[in-house]
Amino acid sequence: MKRKRIDRPSRRKFLGASAAGIGVAMTSGLPSIWRGRSQAYAAAPAAKVVDPELAEFEKAGIDWKQASGEQITVMVIPSLFFRVAQEFSPQFTKLTGVQVTWQVIPPVQMREKHVLDLSTKTGQFATVSTDPTYYPLFATNNWVEELKPYLDNPALTNKEWLDLKDIFPIWLEAASYNGKLYGLPYDGEATLLLYRSDLYGAKNIAVPQTFDDLLEAARRLHDPANNFFGGNFGYHIRLINMYIWPSIFRAYGGEWFDKAGNPTVNSKQSIDATSYYVEFLTKYGPPGVANWNWPESLDAFVTGRLAQTFIGSATVPVAANPAKSQVVGKFGVGRWPKGPAGKRVTSVWNWSFPINKAISPKAKKATWLWIQWMASKPMQIQTSYGYKGKEESRSGVNRVSMWDDERYRKTVAFAPGFADTVLTSIREDTDIDWRPRIPEWPELANILGLQLHRALAKQATPKEALDEANVKIAELMKR
Amino acid sequence: MRSPDRLWDRGGPEEARPVAQGRRSASFLSSEGLFAWLMISPGLVLMVGLGTLPLVFLVSLSFFRINLTNPAGNRWTGLGNYIRLLADGQFWNSMQVTAIYTISGVALQIVIGMALALFLFRVFPGHKLLRTLIILPVILAPIVVGMLWRTLLLTPRFGALDYISYSVGLGSHEWLTNSRLALLSIIVIHVWQWTPFAFLVFLASLHALPVEPLEAARLDCRSWWQELWYVILPLMAPAIVIVAILRTIAALNAFAAIYAATEGGPGTATQILNLYIHNTAFVGLSIGYGSALGTVQLLITVVVALLFFRFRMRMA
Numbered sequence: 001m002k003r004k005r006i007d008r009p010s011r012r013k014f015l016g017a018s019a020a021g022i023g024v025a026m027t028s029g030l031p032s033i034w035r036g037r038s039q040a041y042a043a044a045p046a047a048k049v050v051d052p053e054l055a056e057f058e059k060a061g062i063d064w065k066q067a068s069g070e071q072i073t074v075m076v077i078p079s080l081f082f083r084v085a086q087e088f089s090p091q092f093t094k095l096t097g098v099q100v101t102w103q104v105i106p107p108v109q110m111r112e113k114h115v116l117d118l119s120t121k122t123g124q125f126a127t128v129s130t131d132p133t134y135y136p137l138f139a140t141n142n143w144v145e146e147l148k149p150y151l152d153n154p155a156l157t158n159k160e161w162l163d164l165k166d167i168f169p170i171w172l173e174a175a176s177y178n179g180k181l182y183g184l185p186y187d188g189e190a191t192l193l194l195y196r197s198d199l200y201g202a203k204n205i206a207v208p209q210t211f212d213d214l215l216e217a218a219r220r221l222h223d224p225a226n227n228f229f230g231g232n233f234g235y236h237i238r239l240i241n242m243y244i245w246p247s248i249f250r251a252y253g254g255e256w257f258d259k260a261g262n263p264t265v266n267s268k269q270s271i272d273a274t275s276y277y278v279e280f281l282t283k284y285g286p287p288g289v290a291n292w293n294w295p296e297s298l299d300a301f302v303t304g305r306l307a308q309t310f311i312g313s314a315t316v317p318v319a320a321n322p323a324k325s326q327v328v329g330k331f332g333v334g335r336w337p338k339g340p341a342g343k344r345v346t347s348v349w350n351w352s353f354p355i356n357k358a359i360s361p362k363a364k365k366a367t368w369l370w371i372q373w374m375a376s377k378p379m380q381i382q383t384s385y386g387y388k389g390k391e392e393s394r395s396g397v398n399r400v401s402m403w404d405d406e407r408y409r410k411t412v413a414f415a416p417g418f419a420d421t422v423l424t425s426i427r428e429d430t431d432i433d434w435r436p437r438i439p440e441w442p443e444l445a446n447i448l449g450l451q452l453h454r455a456l457a458k459q460a461t462p463k464e465a466l467d468e469a470n471v472k473i474a475e476l477m478k479r
Numbered sequence: 480m481r482s483p484d485r486l487w488d489r490g491g492p493e494e495a496r497p498v499a500q501g502r503r504s505a506s507f508l509s510s511e512g513l514f515a516w517l518m519i520s521p522g523l524v525l526m527v528g529l530g531t532l533p534l535v536f537l538v539s540l541s542f543f544r545i546n547l548t549n550p551a552g553n554r555w556t557g558l559g560n561y562i563r564l565l566a567d568g569q570f571w572n573s574m575q576v577t578a579i580y581t582i583s584g585v586a587l588q589i590v591i592g593m594a595l596a597l598f599l600f601r602v603f604p605g606h607k608l609l610r611t612l613i614i615l616p617v618i619l620a621p622i623v624v625g626m627l628w629r630t631l632l633l634t635p636r637f638g639a640l641d642y643i644s645y646s647v648g649l650g651s652h653e654w655l656t657n658s659r660l661a662l663l664s665i666i667v668i669h670v671w672q673w674t675p676f677a678f679l680v681f682l683a684s685l686h687a688l689p690v691e692p693l694e695a696a697r698l699d700c701r702s703w704w705q706e707l708w709y710v711i712l713p714l715m716a717p718a719i720v721i722v723a724i725l726r727t728i729a730a731l732n733a734f735a736a737i738y739a740a741t742e743g744g745p746g747t748a749t750q751i752l753n754l755y756i757h758n759t760a761f762v763g764l765s766i767g768y769g770s771a772l773g774t775v776q777l778l779i780t781v782v783v784a785l786l787f788f789r790f791r792m793r794m795a
Contacts (some may be wrong), residue, residue, distance in 0.1 A: 112761045119547050141550055227636055238744045280761065287635035290656040290745050440548045443763040450746065450758075457658050457745030479544070479552060 004437045009064055054095050056378035059163040062154075067366035068097025072126035072359075074370065075103040075110055077351070080188040081314060081394045082129065084383045085374060092373050098366040107131075108239070110124035115442075118143035126367040129351040130183055133441045139177040140439040144354035147181045150368045158301035162372060167398045168350075170430050175352040177437065184375040187396040188350025190425035191234075191247060194301060194319065195308040196221070197332035197415075207334045211251070211276060214308075214337050218284035221307035230284030231308040233277065234297045236456065239449040244310060246434050247346060251339025256436040263473040265448060266466035272340070274462035290456045310336075312349065313422045314396040320414035321392060330367065333415045335425050339342070345348055346429040349400070377402070385411040395422075421462045440476055534777065540770035547764035560771035570749050570772065573755040578752055580666055581730040587670045588726055589719060592677025597707070599678075600685045610682070616677040625739025628668045629655060655741050658748045665737050665749050669730065677722045684718035685711075716794060724787040731780050752776050 050058050057064065076082040082104070103125070105113065110392050114128040118138065130138075151157050151164070154240045164172065167185060175183035193208065198206070199221055208214040219229030235243045249265075252273035258264050281289050285301060298315055300306040302325035316333060319325050336344040353371045355364050373379055379400055384394045385407045393411040395418075402408045409419045434439060451469040454460045460468070509680070544556040564570045599610055616624065632640045633654040645651040654664045694712040712719075734753045737743065743750035743758065750758075756776060760769025 093519065108762075115764060116761075117549060137548055141547070238742050238746075287651060288656045290653075291629070373780045436573030443546070443548050443765065446758060446763040453744050457656065457748065459658055459746040459748070479546065479549070 048054060051094070053091060057095055057373065057376070060158040060372075060376075062156060062158055064096045064369060066155070067362050067369060068096075070362050070366040071099040071100040071101065072366050072370065073103060073124065074127050074130040074353075075105060075114065075125045077107045077110055078104050079314070080242065080317065080391055081351075081383070084387060084389065084391050084394055085186070085379070087310055087389055087391075088379070088382065092370060095373070096366065096369050098369065100370060104276065111442075118356065118358070121358040123356055123363075126356055126359050126363055127353040127371060128356075129186070130175075130354055131351065132171075132348055133435050133437070133445075135175055135182050135354070136437050137178045137337055137439040137442065138354060139180065139182055141359055144182050145185065145357055145364065147355070147368075150355075151181075156365065156368055157372065162376060166377065168376065168400060168402050168426055170348060170426065170432065171350040171352070171398060173432060174348045174350065175354075176420075183352035183354040184291070184371050185350040185352040185398045186374045187394065188398060188426075189312040189314040189396045190422050190429065191244070191310050191336065191347045191349070192313050192425065193308060193334040193336065194311050194316065195332055195334060196327065196330060198330040199307060200332070207332065208337045209339070210338050211248075215276075215280060215284075218280065222284045227305055229286040229300070229306055231306060232281060232285045232289050232292065232297055232300075232310075234294050234310040235292075236281065236285075236453075237293045238453040239445065240293050241452050241456075242435070242445045242449045243347065243349075245273075245277060245448075245452055247310075247336055248277055248339065250345040250431050250434060251336065251341055251343055252276075253339070253341030256433070261477065263470050263477065265469040265473060266463070269341070270466055271462050274452065274455055274466060277452075278462060281456060282458075290453065301331075312347070313418075313425075314394075316414045316418065316438060317392040317395055317412075333416055333418055335421060335422050335429055343431075344425075344427045344429040345431045345434060348430050348432060350396075350433050384408055443476055447476065510600065514760075537777070538774050540767055541774045543767045543770075544697055545765075545767035545770075545793075547766060556767065560768050561775075563768065564571050564771060564775065569747060569750070569755060570752075573750050573752045575751060576662065576747075577731065577751040577753075579662065580669070580733070580749075581727060584666050584669045584673075584730050585723060585726045586665070588674045588677045589722060591674045592669065592722070593681050593715075593719075595674070595678045596681035596685055597711075599682065613678055614675040616672045617679075619672065621672065621733075621735035622739045624668060624672050625736035628664070628671075629740045633664060656745050658745055661741055661745060661748045665740055668736055668740060669733065672736065673726060673729070677726065680718055680722050688714050717791070720787065720791045720794065724784060724791070727783055727787065728780055731776070731783065752779075 053238055077084075084103075086102050086104075093099055111134070112126065114125065114130070114134075115137075117124045117128075119141070135144075139146075145408060151159060151162075168188065171185040171188050172181060175181060175185060176191070193214075195207065195217070199205075200217070203220055205217050205220060206213070208217050214231070220230075221228070222230030233244045233248075235241060249270055252269040254267060254269040254273055255264050258363065264270070286292075286306065292300075294311060294315060297306065297309045298318060301309050301311075302319050304326050313333075320328055321327050336346050338344050353367075353374060355367045355371070359367065375398060378396045378400050380402060384397050384402065385405075387393055395412045395414065397403070397408065403419060403423050412419050412422075436444065448469045451460070451465040454463045455465040459465075487730060541560055542555065542557055543553065544559065545553050595613060597622075599606055599613070619627075630638070631637045635641050635651050636645065639655065641651050652660055654660050666777075692710055692714065693706075696706045700706040700709065701740055732753060733751060734757070737749055737751060738757075741749045743754040752772065753776065756769055756772045759765050759772060763769075
């Protein structure tokens, strides 16, 4: 049997290894140990070197690394404001050591996946961009965490730094249920009237202040022979129509329920509102409008085929982008017109983030840090007026103080008075009961959205459609 | 004595059979049966786990009132969901839409697919290119097909087909948002995408037909129609039935193209049963009632498939 040979180090190997060892020691820890000993009596420890990119976040003074090593998955809708946020994701990982996987899915499918994930408690998504009407459902089912314990924990949150008072109060209210906060808003919008100011000027039309004015403006600008149409309400396809119809319904004085809790979506106000909606679109809408969502409406507007539409303010930058729009400098924005009830009603819309209750405690911490990072003012700045990337600037920041800041207002000057119109709409036209805040909303919206679509397609009169919707909603509420 | 249904029992010489090596024990553990079960068990487990169990679960859910918007009210409801659907106007509407969509869609696919196969069975310059072009739609994802027709082809005034219709004086139409036209449009979309499948099966079947009866028919029949009716179609009957079975099951389960084109609208004009199930269970979050609708859909598909298979057996 062969004996195993033991290699003896040659002189050259020994000297080489020794030199390498000393080199490593010199360039790594040892000199600092020696320096540390010699400076042991210095007055104060050396200041922590802060990465300039993270400096604003480090001011929170919390331990951002407390969930380091964790991995979370977040789901958002495809949109400019989330694309911009996603560009900064490596910054969050650098700050916290938490890896974030982004899933980007259209809103309808995203909500379906979200509800399935929460109801089956699979914990696939740590957090999902959530619109306000889903909080009653989530809170009632105990699917998401109440945020107060997170906010009150100084190890997790520096309340002064986060400064919730600077976030639009109505957005926080919309992300709450029964007085408890469940989500922090990242971005939001008001629904605005987008109109062709050049054509209004040419025909001496004033910005519509009432629904009658709006109808009259549409009548005067409607020119179907030349493929130009008087207007639409932006969002008409089944179910999506429930983004716009509630504004008309409420402006007509409609109430969702009476004092006894019975549904009243077939009230006279509701029938009048629906008749107006159907009449406007049938007379002055583009052909096929019942199948249109906001991308089709915006596309028709920016290609010069539509005199006016209603659109979320976050989408207005597209109309001001010369690469995408033929109406740059030819459009204006306005608040929702007043309805017969004497009030203007815009959507209560923002995308906020709750914490999934089914994930591990460490993942919850990581998720809270992420939500805090997204909602914080430094993040809002670096994704809006501080943004130097390839996308358009965001126009839906959550901070009231930023809307008053000239630096921000300059970047959102998409149309004359844009910032003031959005701000006034949010402050004065937002109606917290724009949609009923009940857990049954998804099914209620499904019922009502379908019946409105039937009315628009002339499969039923507004009264027939709303009567049927009311019966079904009553059955739903009894179940 | 050997069991006649053993895996290798094809009547070959005794010594040639692998079983000859395993005669030492008669126990089940060393038998061919066990080996056979071991071989098929991975597939069987997958099939039962991913196919059968979810169906059993679906049926069991249908006996409960399960609504995610109000879990406090979830309870056993027996046949409650089935009684509810008997009085549900939307359910009957979706049944009617499904029947029209399936029957007309499958019939058109068979007729057009057969016509194309007979036409391209002949050899002429460019026939290979034409065959390739015809089968292109079938390789597209249904969701893409729905979007393609909705945006590029049928958009009033701007879609290519609507533009042609307008240009030749037939007018511009709301193909997907007019209650009467929408159902017709989604049938056309379905036929456009899936006729190539029927065409391929029929073409392959034509190539496989025996030559003698065809040559005899050519001498005996007075016209091409007689040849087609009395000889070719009877010989092609098994292929026609197979296409009818497969396409009927697929049409009953259609979803993506319609969802992309109309989402079941306008109103409920194109809401086939599958879309109604989706809206009920995943939009309205009525899981129990949605499961009952799903069970009905399952039963319809199974019954239709069994009827077709029985018909096929009788033909055989």
